[in-house]
Amino acid sequence: MATDALSLSTPAVAPDGALGWPARRKVQSSAGMAASRAMGGSNRETAGQAQERLQAREVENDLIREAQAGSRSAFDALVRQYEHQVLRLALHLTGSEHDAEDIYQEAFLKAYRYIGNFRFECSFYTWIYRIVTNLCLDQLRRRKTRREDHAVVLDRAGDEIDLLAAVSDNRSFSNPARELDRKVLAGKIQEALAKLTPRERMVFELKHYQGLRLRTIGEMLSTTEETAKNTLFRATKKLRAQLAEMR
Amino acid sequence: MNCELAQERIVTAAYSELADELIHELDRHLAACAPCQSEREQVLALRLLANANPVVDPAPNLVARARLRLDEALDALPPRRWYERWSQKLKNNVAGLQRAPVVALLLLAAGAGAGALGGYQFAQGRAAHAAATQTVAASTTTEQPSAAAATLANVASVSAIVRQPNSEIVDVSYNQVVPRQIRGSLDDPQIRQLLMVAAENSASAGVHDDSVGLLAAECRAGHSCQPSGIRDALMTALRHDKSAAVRQKALEGLEPYVAQDVRVRNAVLEALLNDSDPRIRTAAISLLAPVEADTSVRQVLYSVSNSDDNPQIRNVSRQVLSRVPEIQ
Numbered sequence: 001m002a003t004d005a006l007s008l009s010t011p012a013v014a015p016d017g018a019l020g021w022p023a024r025r026k027v028q029s030s031a032g033m034a035a036s037r038a039m040g041g042s043n044r045e046t047a048g049q050a051q052e053r054l055q056a057r058e059v060e061n062d063l064i065r066e067a068q069a070g071s072r073s074a075f076d077a078l079v080r081q082y083e084h085q086v087l088r089l090a091l092h093l094t095g096s097e098h099d100a101e102d103i104y105q106e107a108f109l110k111a112y113r114y115i116g117n118f119r120f121e122c123s124f125y126t127w128i129y130r131i132v133t134n135l136c137l138d139q140l141r142r143r144k145t146r147r148e149d150h151a152v153v154l155d156r157a158g159d160e161i162d163l164l165a166a167v168s169d170n171r172s173f174s175n176p177a178r179e180l181d182r183k184v185l186a187g188k189i190q191e192a193l194a195k196l197t198p199r200e201r202m203v204f205e206l207k208h209y210q211g212l213r214l215r216t217i218g219e220m221l222s223t224t225e226e227t228a229k230n231t232l233f234r235a236t237k238k239l240r241a242q243l244a245e246m247r
Numbered sequence: 248m249n250c251e252l253a254q255e256r257i258v259t260a261a262y263s264e265l266a267d268e269l270i271h272e273l274d275r276h277l278a279a280c281a282p283c284q285s286e287r288e289q290v291l292a293l294r295l296l297a298n299a300n301p302v303v304d305p306a307p308n309l310v311a312r313a314r315l316r317l318d319e320a321l322d323a324l325p326p327r328r329w330y331e332r333w334s335q336k337l338k339n340n341v342a343g344l345q346r347a348p349v350v351a352l353l354l355l356a357a358g359a360g361a362g363a364l365g366g367y368q369f370a371q372g373r374a375a376h377a378a379a380t381q382t383v384a385a386s387t388t389t390e391q392p393s394a395a396a397a398t399l400a401n402v403a404s405v406s407a408i409v410r411q412p413n414s415e416i417v418d419v420s421y422n423q424v425v426p427r428q429i430r431g432s433l434d435d436p437q438i439r440q441l442l443m444v445a446a447e448n449s450a451s452a453g454v455h456d457d458s459v460g461l462l463a464a465e466c467r468a469g470h471s472c473q474p475s476g477i478r479d480a481l482m483t484a485l486r487h488d489k490s491a492a493v494r495q496k497a498l499e500g501l502e503p504y505v506a507q508d509v510r511v512r513n514a515v516l517e518a519l520l521n522d523s524d525p526r527i528r529t530a531a532i533s534l535l536a537p538v539e540a541d542t543s544v545r546q547v548l549y550s551v552s553n554s555d556d557n558p559q560i561r562n563v564s565r566q567v568l569s570r571v572p573e574i575q
Contacts, residue, residue: 068332068335069332070326072321075321076318079314083313083314084304084305084310087305087309087310087313088302088303088304088305091305091309092302092303097306100309100313101309101312101316104313104317105313105317105320109317109321109324112321112324113324116332116335116336116339117335117338117339182299185296185299186299186300186301189296189297189299190300193300204297207262208262208294209297209302210302214259214262214264229255229258229259229264230255232258232259233254233258233259236258236293239293239297240289240290240293243293243296
């Protein structure tokens, strides 16, 4: 079977470090940060980025305050800022355009209704994601209860849509046969993901696909970073067990 | 590091969540542990495998449709009222304090401190004022301040207030009522004096009744019943007391003196003419019957027998008048 090419026993990832860990993107130890600060060039760049981030945050905070004061246009601006991320997460989690649209609608209506409760203790990004993840969790739980199996993504009319077709494949092994195998593989992965608990599914989604930090995931799911880490560990273990049958 | 911990850290390292110093420690373990190396390879393979189910950007149509639907829903919502926004702000402020217990505690402590300080200063001011007053009172009554404070509850009246020039010091003269008790014979002058005070001034109806009854009994018994003392008290009671029972007792007490004391006789005649109770007026007629040599008695009896509204009193008066020769 073509999927053997991606057998779990054969790591196909090019090692980044001495023993093959992925490149570190966000997490740094205190020692690493100190070393980074010691380097003049990167330090200046980081300071500039931080300055830009602070300015963007300030602009966003102004929008939030205006929205809290009742400005519809300010709220619309916030919606434009986050709608793609919300739809992307909901679509990938639920596999259904219809459900994603419902989650989008309900999430922003809730945000509009309760934006007065936002007290600038976390980023608006975390806050809106918390709303979306809760709605997605509810959706996943309902789906678990109904024992539905959405291995394919459906559009609003209920027709299957090919997500993979929308992704450009620049890998060296890309060819029609491999493409077919990849689609089959994607279906298998969706099946395996569907067998996780909603919470495990959510943590894996936010970590693996959305690239969020475990601390942020903990905040979004109203739990601790340690719990999020343990949930991720369980999710990967289950997925490996599910996908190992493909060998 | 054991394998279980290493396997947990393999996952966190695969997702770039492991600190540098822990990565080195994990690498040392992996270099010496084949099963954990295999575990690492499988986790990294899973990372790659999961990418076969990629995240795709939502189609523009989907975004436009969702945005349109949201706009319609937001347009349908009623605008928030000003008081809703205010109550929301208030809730946020309260919630902010709840989430900042240190600040809330400091505010509470500051409030309590300010209250205690204000209360202390107010109490000091009042204490100084009270001390000044008590000093003056002590100088006139030669009592200790605490004793003076205790006896102030029994002050009957304040008789004079004199302020010292250019100061807050005042001289207050007051009358004190001290509850006391005395025991003795009804013939004891002090007891009689107290009974007469009770008969004239007591605010208690029971005490008033008892005192008049005792004094009247003393007079009827022939004990010392001085004209200027007990008799005056009984005549006052007969004329002015509101209680018919008390007036009746006073009348009975005066009976022995109707014949010999003109003042008593006049008091009885007044009762005969003016008392509101027919029984007292009838009793007054019977008391006057043996009186001799007093034309005023005859005139009163004659007047009553002709014009009194009460037929019984008219009859009794006529009966007494029928024995006119006996009345002088």
